Amino acid sequence: MIRLRIAKRKPLPPWARVIIPVMAIVVTLILSAIPILLAGGQLWRSYFYLFYGALGTRFNLLETFVKGSPLILTGLAVAFAFRAKFWNIGAEGQLLAGALMATVLGVHLGGVPRPFALPIIITAGFLAGGVWAVIPAVLKTKLNVDDVVSTLLLNYVMWHIMGALLFGPLQQPGSSWPRSAAIVEAARYPMLLPRSRFHMGIIISFIAVFIIWIINNKTTFGYRSKAVGVNIRAAHFGGINTTAVIVWTALISGGLAALAGVGELCAIQYRLIMDISPGYGYTGIVIAMLGNLHPVGVLFSALFFSVIIVGAQTMSRMTGVPTYIAEVIQGMALMVMLVFLLFTEYRIRVMRK
């Protein structure tokens, strides 16, 4: 019989924190060969189109940033919450809350010039998602309700709120489909590069990475938030108001996820539809883990994921491997990364007896 022996090891040097995610990605890509081969794809051709489809032409490269933008934001949202051990599985619902708020404002802000309309929409969207995340944070801190379960359930509540509104007051007049009217011109994100969808929201997501890095490393709040995550009791006895820290962390986390929804609405779809998000909120969880909860790590893992998602389209067209290969690779990436993270803290010896 084989037994695994797991023992604590000394902390690894800093370079390991970069090497380990890279190794995890390499191992994931090697493992992806199994589903690709099962689907009858030729291996090298498939990998070639996977990367060519995402990086090979100017349009595809810019499209990778377009897809990456919501993933960066939801990844940041989850990473920021997880760092404080606020288990926010609700980025999906918070994203929808942001998109919903942007729709309500975007449809009705006719006549307001763009320099005013966009800041209003972005701020209100951020707050909508933030408040939606504060609810489970308050339930957790005041009433001891498990945050994993409550954030998860609230995703479905928000989805049904959206559905009720899209079949009701928000429905496009004359339409029988659950979709809203288009938002006004002033509420749309400007496009920054010609002949592409490279929009302002991409810049916003990069700025968000920078701001979260500043908060984490240069502010007292970032320090407190981390202290709560490492040991909430010690933080409490050290004089930190842990309830306030968790609630503020939730507000920022939910707001970040909501910005992803605002971006998808104001730069891509221009009108609210039921499938405005193909699960960006859930993918954000994987991205946060793969990025080791570090904002820069999140940036790179989100871009890696968007390479997979965008590239899978071309790969599927050229080789016939279903596009859902992207989801399979994402799930494997998370599990491989988990195992690799274990190596950073523990030594594993396989023992036979």
Next chain:
Amino acid sequence: MAQLFDIAFLSGLIGATMRMATPIIYATLGEILAERAGVLNLGIEGIMLMGAMTGFLVTFSSGSLWLGVVAAAGVGMLLGLLMAFLSVHLGLSQHVSGLGITLFATGLAMFVYRLHFGSPTVPPIIHPFSQISLPFFSGIPLIGPGLFTQYSLTYFAWLLIPALSILLYKTNIGLKIRTVGENPVVADTVGVNVLLTRTLCLVVGGAFMGIGGAFLTLAHQNMFLIDVIGGRGWVAIAMVIFGNWDPFKGALGALIFGFLDGLQLRLQGLGIAVSFHIFLMIPYLLTIVALISVSRKASIPAALLKPYRREEKGG
């Protein structure tokens, strides 16, 4: 409104309640088993989807419904085993391993389905289970036809509830499982294999979850749609807490959920203009309210979420 109190309506509502509760009962029981041994299995949503897809695929190819059920249980066991490897043997975070399994299994289910069926304009269908009327019982006025004209998988779910309860509370095995979930150090000291017990509970629990998923594609519907589970796995997670880790109370929660789901369908059938989205929201809101009231007196297994490593005994 008189229609609401119509006997046919009532009997139909009882039947729909039982049907809609069935997959959640399976999933809830599977999750109770895992959590009683100390492992929160958030892979449940993905395991159910894999069960639904596998059951459908195998039935479609073989023509045998029961082979589909067995395959769904088997795939659930495999994913339970994967969960055990990550969270029990490697001792990784149960939250993250479970979510990883859900993401992986969700992707895999859709991938395999597309691989096998392509993207047909009309989804392929199977001939689903038919309902069986139990003689005598189904003749009971008012409640009989609804309660006792059901799918065999639903009857099995009813039997599974007391069976799991007896296993947990009346047998030596159940005592071992509960000890592993409450105090693995003590369990280890008296010679119970903690890792093996947890692994087995995850594997058997995974089989229940897989069957719960298969019920949706083999009995409730006759096709596989990508959103077929629609959050029922997460509902089951909540029902475990709602039911205080007890099979009977958890099943009661599943019945309440099934009732609201069934009522929504029935009211739609009567053409009563209630937005179905508002109706479908109610169970989730009720669950959150239930969580608030339950969380104060929750008898949560003490070792839940804590990986067990011998080297760290007493630490």
